[in-house]
Amino acid sequence: xxxxxxxxxxxxxxxxxxxxxxxxxxxxxxxxxxxxxxxxxxxxxxxxxxxxxxxxxxxxxxxxxxxxxxxxxxxxxxxxxxxxxxxxxxxxxxxxxxxxxxxxxxxxxxxxxxxxxxxxxxxxxxxxxxxxxxxxxxxxxxxx
Numbered sequence: 001x002x003x004x005x006x007x008x009x010x011x012x013x014x015x016x017x018x019x020x021x022x023x024x025x026x027x028x029x030x031x032x033x034x035x036x037x038x039x040x041x042x043x044x045x046x047x048x049x050x051x052x053x054x055x056x057x058x059x060x061x062x063x064x065x066x067x068x069x070x071x072x073x074x075x076x077x078x079x080x081x082x083x084x085x086x087x088x089x090x091x092x093x094x095x096x097x098x099x100x101x102x103x104x105x106x107x108x109x110x111x112x113x114x115x116x117x118x119x120x121x122x123x124x125x126x127x128x129x130x131x132x133x134x135x136x137x138x139x140x141x142x143x144x
Contacts, residue, residue: 028077032069035060040069044098050119051075054106056098059084066092068108070117083121087112101142109137 033040038060046054053073058066061084068085085108087093096110105124106117114137116124129137 030071030073030077030079032071032079032082033059035062038064039066041066041095043095046098046100048072048100048104048119049102050104052080052104054098054100056095056106056108058093058095058110061086063090065090066094068093068095068110068112068115070098070106070108070121072121081121083117083123085113085115085123085126096138097140099140099142105142107140107142109140114140 040057040059042055042057044054044056048054052075054070055073056068056070059069061067065086070083072080072082074080085093091112093112094110095108097108099107101107104119106121108115108117113126113128115126118124
């Protein structure tokens with residue numbers, strides 16, 4: 001039987017990530033929450049070219065504002081790294097979309113900036129689109 005991976009996300013008080021094989025056997029489950037009683041929104045999950053799992057969303061920081069949050073998991077479910085982005089204005093940075101390019105770099109966009117992270121979670125570049133803080137991107141896609 002061919003092995004297939006199914007990934008599940010949960011919303012609410014914690015990022016919940018789960019990996020199952022063939023929809024039958026739960027391989028692992030992880031929860032993340034900097035502040036358990038605050039908002040944590042996992043909005044995207046992707047399988048990287050190297051076999052790792054990338055989960056992205058928004059999580060409340062210690063000021064109560066949302067920041068972009070990305071967690072890279074190795075296939076066994078152990079976090080490889082965690083990256084967050086808090087805009088210079090310390091406002092709400094709500095993630096709307098994530099995509100991976102062929103190399104496994106992570107592209108993020110939402111209510112503050114569009115950001116490209118390297119495969120180790122470091123920021124490669126950031127860009128702002130539009131002239132007002134009321135304009136934001138809803139999706140991101142790498143160039144083919």
